[in-house]
Amino acid sequence: xxxxxxxxxxxxxxxxxxxxxxxxxxxxxxxxxxxxxxxxxxxxxxxxxxxxxxxxxxxxxxxxxxxxxxxxxxxxxxxxxxxxxxxxxxxxxxxxxxxxxxxxxxxxxxxxxxxxxxxxxxxxxxx
Numbered sequence: 306x307x308x309x310x311x312x313x314x315x316x317x318x319x320x321x322x323x324x325x326x327x328x329x330x331x332x333x334x335x336x337x338x339x340x341x342x343x344x345x346x347x348x349x350x351x352x353x354x355x356x357x358x359x360x361x362x363x364x365x366x367x368x369x370x371x372x373x374x375x376x377x378x379x380x381x382x383x384x385x386x387x388x389x390x391x392x393x394x395x396x397x398x399x400x401x402x403x404x405x406x407x408x409x410x411x412x413x414x415x416x417x418x419x420x421x422x423x424x425x426x427x428x429x430x431x432x
Contacts, residue, residue, distance in 0.1 A: 312376040315386040315409050318416045319371065323390075329364035331357040339410065339417035346423050367393045382411040389426065402426035 318337060325334035335357040344351035359365055374388040387406045394401070408420040 308376055308378065311378060311384055312374060312386070315376055315384060315407075315416065316371065316374055316388075318409060318418070319386055319388070319405075319407060322418065323366065323369045323371070323392075326360070326366040327364055327368065329360050331360040334360060337418050339412075339419040342417075342419055342421075344421045344423075347425055364395055367395045367397070369393075379408075384409055390423075 322334060322337050325331070325337070335353060338353045338356060340353060342353040342356065344356055369390060369392040372389045372391065374386065377385040377387070379385060385406060385408050387404070389402060390405050391400055391402045393399075403426055404424045406420075406422045406424075407418055409416045410419050
């Protein structure tokens with residue numbers, strides 16, 4: 306698969322995760338995640354059940370935008386998708402931004418998210 310086609314395919318998968326957060330749909334969220342999913346977030350680690358549980362009280366995102374997306378193929382069936390996410394939480398007045406890295410693995414006819422790391426976009430340079 307060409308890098309542009311792979312990028313488009315993985316962006317569609319990633320948007321399914323974000324759309325589930327907007328809809329508050331835990332089942333749709335969990336359907337995108339591999340059983341061994343590991344999330345690394347500013348507040349710690351999360352597994353698949355933790356990721357879905359965040360939606361128990363409803364949507365966690367009111368709207369989102371994905372920018373600066375890029376893909377890094379690691380093998381024919383594994384790739385890293387990285388991008389800048391801008392989003393608004395329900396009831397919030399101020400938009401937030403973070404850089405996201407997600408590892409996706411192709412299984413059968415689809416892709417499953419096996420790893421994701423969110424890094425708040427602070428503008429602070431790395432030492």
